[in-house]
Amino acid sequence: MNVDEAVERYGSAKRADGTHPRPRPPDLDDATVAALGKLSESLEVIEHARGLLYGFHRLTGHADATLQEAVDLLRDAGLDSAADVVEECVVGRDVLPGMWTFQVVEAFDDGYWTVFRDVVDRVREEAGDPERHRYEAEMKAGEQQPRASA
Numbered sequence: 001m002n003v004d005e006a007v008e009r010y011g012s013a014k015r016a017d018g019t020h021p022r023p024r025p026p027d028l029d030d031a032t033v034a035a036l037g038k039l040s041e042s043l044e045v046i047e048h049a050r051g052l053l054y055g056f057h058r059l060t061g062h063a064d065a066t067l068q069e070a071v072d073l074l075r076d077a078g079l080d081s082a083a084d085v086v087e088e089c090v091v092g093r094d095v096l097p098g099m100w101t102f103q104v105v106e107a108f109d110d111g112y113w114t115v116f117r118d119v120v121d122r123v124r125e126e127a128g129d130p131e132r133h134r135y136e137a138e139m140k141a142g143e144q145q146p147r148a149s150a
Contacts, residue, residue: 015144022137028129036124037135043120050113057101067091 001009024033068091074083095101124130131137 013144014146022131025128032127033134036127036129039120039123040133046113046116053105053108057105060095060101064091
């Protein structure tokens with residue numbers, strides 16, 4: 001398959017008009033765009049970590065509910081002593097001292113994630129570019145430029 005056949009079949013990833021959907025403010029230099037891009041990258045890592053933390057919260061809650069079902073099944077099987085041990089020592093146990101996972105999530109959100117996002121937003125504004133993902137937008141525009149004809 002040649003390029004023309006591929007474009008006919010899949011379409012082109014290039015923007016024929018060559019316009020940039022997010023024009024850069026005139027006083028915003030490459031170093032600032034790169035620094036803000038790295039700041040956005042760090043925020044994306046924290047957003048991913050937050051998602052994993054919420055996944056941990058959900059999985060732990062599901063495990064606790066399943067554990068309670070196991071206690072009932074142990075009792076139905078006549079294994080009351082085992083059910084008592086599981087119920088007494090594991091069901092409802094704090095995952096960290098004094099905390100269930102919802103409290104861990106809330107502490108993370110209130111004490112770290114909210115501050116992180118707010119600081120990133122303020123730094124971006126003070127640097128003269130409140131636009132999120134400027135670095136990626138410019139990368140997209142560059143990659144979507146039509147290729148030079150030979």
